[in-house]
Amino acid sequence: MRESIHTVTVVGAGYMGGGIAQTLALAGLDTTIVDVDPEATQRGLQRLLREAEDFEDQGLYPSGAAATIAEHLRAGQSLETAVAGVDFIEEAVFESPEVKTEVLARISAHADPEAIIGTNTSTIPVAVLAPAVQHPERFLTVHYSNPAPFIPGVELVAGEATSPQAIAAVKDLLQRTGKEGAQVADRPGMALNRLQYALLKEACSIVEEQVATMEDVDTIVRTTFGFRLGFFGPFAIADQAGLDVYNNGFGTLAEAYGSRMSRPELLREAVSQGRHGLKNGAGWTGDFPEETAADVVRYRNRAYARMGELLRELGPAPQASPPWQPGHTDDAA
Numbered sequence: 241m242r243e244s245i246h247t248v249t250v251v252g253a254g255y256m257g258g259g260i261a262q263t264l265a266l267a268g269l270d271t272t273i274v275d276v277d278p279e280a281t282q283r284g285l286q287r288l289l290r291e292a293e294d295f296e297d298q299g300l301y302p303s304g305a306a307a308t309i310a311e312h313l314r315a316g317q318s319l320e321t322a323v324a325g326v327d328f329i330e331e332a333v334f335e336s337p338e339v340k341t342e343v344l345a346r347i348s349a350h351a352d353p354e355a356i357i358g359t360n361t362s363t364i365p366v367a368v369l370a371p372a373v374q375h376p377e378r379f380l381t382v383h384y385s386n387p388a389p390f391i392p393g394v395e396l397v398a399g400e401a402t403s404p405q406a407i408a409a410v411k412d413l414l415q416r417t418g419k420e421g422a423q424v425a426d427r428p429g430m431a432l433n434r435l436q437y438a439l440l441k442e443a444c445s446i447v448e449e450q451v452a453t454m455e456d457v458d459t460i461v462r463t464t465f466g467f468r469l470g471f472f473g474p475f476a477i478a479d480q481a482g483l484d485v486y487n488n489g490f491g492t493l494a495e496a497y498g499s500r501m502s503r504p505e506l507l508r509e510a511v512s513q514g515r516h517g518l519k520n521g522a523g524w525t526g527d528f529p530e531e532t533a534a535d536v537v538r539y540r541n542r543a544y545a546r547m548g549e550l551l552r553e554l555g556p557a558p559q560a561s562p563p564w565q566p567g568h569t570d571d572a573a
C-alpha cells in the first residue's frame with residue numbers, strides 16, 4: 241500500500257473530476273485526467289486550463305496558478321495507460337453503480353496493486369462498489385463537494401476492508417492540497433447528505449405548513465444559524481449556546497412534533513453529567529478553562545464580524561424571478 245501520494249489520475253473529466261484534478265495540479269501534484277475517449281479527455285483538459293485562467297483573472301486563484309496547473313495537468317490516452325504506475329486514482333464518472341463497477345474493475349486491473357483507489361460517489365455505499373476492486377483494502381470513498389476547487393471539506397468513507405493506511409495516505413494528500421478530510425462509516429447518505437437532507441426536509445415542512453415562505457426560510461438560514469456554520473459545527477454551536485438551553489428546547493419541540501424531535505440521548509447524557517457548555521466550562525466538545533472560553537468568544541466575534549463584512553462587500557446573490565409559487569400550475573411546464 242502506498243504510504244504517500246505524489247502522482248494522481250482522475251477518471252472522469254466532467255464537472256467534479258475536472259475540479260478535483262485542478263485542485264491537485266494546483267497543489268503541484270502530477271495529475272492525469274482521462275475520460276471516455278481521447279477527444280473527450282482533450283476537451284476536458286482545454287476547458288480546465290481555460291477555467292484556471294479565468295479563475296486567476298478573477299482573483300479566485302493566486303497569481304501564477306494557471307501556469308502551475310498547466311505544468312502539472314495532462315491528458316491520458318486511455319484509462320488503462322493513465323492509471324498504470326500512479327499512486328492514487330480518483331474515480332469521478334456518472335453516478336451509476338453499473339458504470340462505476342465497470343470502471344472501477346478496469347482501474348483496479350491496470351493500476352499498481354499498491355495504488356490507492358477512491359470514488360467520488362455521493363450516494364453509493366463502498367460495500368456496493370468494493371467487490372469490483374481487486375485488493376479492496378486500498379479502496380474508499382473520497383467525496384469532494386461542489387465546486388471542488390473552492391470547497392475545502394472531503395468526506396471519507398471506509399468500507400469493511402479499507403485499511404487504515406489507505407485512509408491515512410488520503411488524509412495526508414488532502415491536507416497537502418488545502419483540503420480537510422473527515423471519516424464516516426459506510427451508511428446511506430454518509431454524514432453530509434443526511435445532514436443536508438434533514439435540513440431541506442424540515443425547510444420543506446415549514447413551507448408546506450405555511451409557517452414561512454421559501455424566501456423567508458432562506459433568509460433565516462442565511463442570516464442566523466447558517467451564518468455560523470462556516471466556522472462551527474452543530475456540536476460547537478450548542479456548546480456556545482448552552483446544552484441546558486437545548487435540553488429544555490427539545491422538551492417544547494417533542495411536545496409539538498413527537499418523537500421525531502425528541503431529546504437526543506447524547507444531549508441528555510451530557511446535561512445529566514452537568515455539562516452545560518462554555519458557560520460552565522464543560523461542554524460536548526470538551527472542557528473549556530476560562531482562558532479557552534474567552535478565546536472561543538473572541539474568535540467567534542471576529543469571525544462573525546468579518547463574515548458580515550464579506551457579505552456586505554459581495555452584496556446579495558443574483559435573484560431568480562419570478563418566484564415559483566407552490567400550489568399554482570406552472571404554465572411553462
Ligand SMILES: NC(=O)c1ccc[n+]([C@@H]2O[C@H](COP(=O)([O-])OP(=O)(O)OC[C@H]3O[C@@H](n4cnc5c(N)ncnc54)[C@H](O)[C@@H]3O)[C@@H](O)[C@H]2O)c1
Pocket residue numbers: 251252253254255256257274275276280319332333334335336339343360361362363383384385386
Ligand atoms: N455534481 C455534483 O454536485 C457532485 C458533488 C459531489 C459528488 N458528485 C459525484 O461525482 C461524480 C461525477 O459527477 P459529475 O457531476 O462530475 O458528473 P459529469 O456528468 O459532469 O461527469 C462525469 C464524467 O464521467 C465521464 N465518464 C463516464 N463514463 C466513463 C468511463 N467509462 N470512463 C471514463 N470517463 C467516463 C463522462 O464522460 C463525464 O465527463 C458522481 O459520482 C457524482 O455523484 C457530484
